[in-house]
Amino acid sequence: MPDRTDRMNAHAALADALRALPAPTPERDLWPLLAARARRRTQRRRYALFAVPAALAAALVLALVLPAALRAPRPAIRPSTAAVAGATAAARPGAAAYAAPVAELSALRERSQRLERWVHTLDVGGAPLGGRALAGATELEDMIGLVDVQLAAGGDARTQLPLWRQRVDLLEQLATLRLGGYAVADAGAATPTVWIN
Amino acid sequence: MEPSLFRHEVDPAVIDALRRGDLAAFERVYRLFERPVYALACRLLGDRDAAHEVLQDAMLKAYERAAQYRGEAPFWAWLRQLATNEALMRLRRARRFGAEPLEIEPADEDAPPxxxxxxxxxxxxxxxxxxxxxxxxxxxxxxxxxxxxxxxxxxxxxxxxxxxxxxxxxxxxxxxxxxxxxxxxxxxxxxx
Structure with a gap:
């Protein structure tokens, strides 16, 4: 039976024998390939360092300018649903009571069409969306589809007004997302709520 | 007993330059450790082509993560760790690093090794x-x-x-x- 010293000697001899084996060497010089890979990665990193703040700034400007530009032809700042309901209840029934909602409805429809055309232009000519942005766009399109189903059910101006507002808001968000950056807040102020890669 | 092939001291100035992404410093590190990394990968994987890939990937990781090296251990030990991990990752991916049962086999331990x-x-x-x-x-x-x-x-x-x-x-x-x-x-x- 070998004792502990014998075993230790055997282990040491094995270590010596293994270390004495000739070390395999690379069959070719990999440096040029490695240097090229390192350069590409460095460039990508530098590009990301420049591009991300630039995209951020561009998105911020867009988020500030876009709502104002799109809302310019609107007849008035749209009232909230509650305000519309309150005003309608307080006023006596008649043509005057419905004039404002109908006018806003018409403006919203027009605006919705314009946005839709613009989004379509961005879809056709724009860069493909990344994973998160694509998921966001799909979700927005689904929500627009749901609004359309409700609009197709018909109803008077007061019923349809909040739906059209919602449709316009969703289209604005979709347009902003297509350009990359921020979602546009409902009230017209730009709020950086969603960061897209 | 011969020391590990990895045991090379690296000039701290070279490590600093590597941390800044200096390509010349990277080449110096590569030239110094090209053989140890490749040899280790060859021994662990038993495959020259895979060892070439490990050499590239481990070195590239060292270049990209140099800023994470804090100097608590020698640079060569840090690099050896990267290379070992890279080789073991490949063995695991190829499912060649399974739990192999320990066979109790008789051996004549009285004979010289x-x-x-x-x-x-x-x-x-x-x-x-x-x-x-x-x-x-x-x-x-x-x-x-x-x-x-x-x-x-x-x-x-x-x-x-x-x-x-x-x-x-x-x-x-x-x-x-x-x-x-x-x-x-x-x-x-x-x-x-």
């Missing part, structure tokens, strides 16, 4: 014939001088696993060199 009598090429062949996990533990323990605790951490296994693989590998090497010195395939052709 076969590796003391065998020539280098026979030892190369016997080493290449070992299962990757066993060969990895044997190499990291005997050649790189890692402890069982360190090996267990690298392999994501227990210390007992490392010890049992070492015992198994030692016994198997003895058998291969004693009984079938010509039966094992030569996966790694030695080069000068």
């Amino acid at each position: 076969a590796w003391m009598l065998a020539d280098r090429s026979a030892l190369e062949r016997a080493l290449a014939a070992l299962p990757p996990a066993t060969r990895t533990v044997l190499w990291l323990y005997h050649v790189e001088g890692l402890t069982h605790v360190e090996i267990a951490a690298h392999c994501e296994r227990t210390v007992s696993y490392s010890k049992s693989q070492l015992a198994r590998g030692t016994r198997r090497l003895r058998e291969l060199l004693t009984d079938h010195p010509e039966a094992s395939p030569c996966l790694i052709a030695p080069t000068a």
Whole structure:
């Protein structure tokens, strides 16, 4: 039976024998390939360092300018649903009571069409969306589809007004997302709520 | 006893330059460690092409993560860790690093260790014939001088696993060199 010293000697001899084996060497010089890979990665990193703040700034400007530009032809700042309901209840029934909602409805429809055309232009000519942005766009399109189903059910101006507002808001968000950056807040102020890669 | 091939001191100025992404510093580090990284990968993987890939990937990681090196251990030890992890990751991906049962095989331990009598090429062949996990533990323990605790951490296994693989590998090497010195395939052709 070998004792502990014998075993230790055997282990040491094995270590010596293994270390004495000739070390395999690379069959070719990999440096040029490695240097090229390192350069590409460095460039990508530098590009990301420049591009991300630039995209951020561009998105911020867009988020500030876009709502104002799109809302310019609107007849008035749209009232909230509650305000519309309150005003309608307080006023006596008649043509005057419905004039404002109908006018806003018409403006919203027009605006919705314009946005839709613009989004379509961005879809056709724009860069493909990344994973998160694509998921966001799909979700927005689904929500627009749901609004359309409700609009197709018909109803008077007061019923349809909040739906059209919602449709316009969703289209604005979709347009902003297509350009990359921020979602546009409902009230017209730009709020950086969603960061897209 | 010869030290590990990795034991090269690196000038701190070169490490600083590497941290800044200096390509010239990267080339100096690459030239210094090209052979140790490749040799380690070859021994662990038993495949020259895969070892070339490990060499590239480990070096590229060292370049990209140089800023994470804090200087608590020698640079060569940090780089060796990257290379070992990269090689083990490949073994795991190829499912060549499974839990192999420890076979209790009788061995004539009174005889002088076969590796003391065998020539280098026979030892190369016997080493290449070992299962990757066993060969990895044997190499990291005997050649790189890692402890069982360190090996267990690298392999994501227990210390007992490392010890049992070492015992198994030692016994198997003895058998291969004693009984079938010509039966094992030569996966790694030695080069000068």
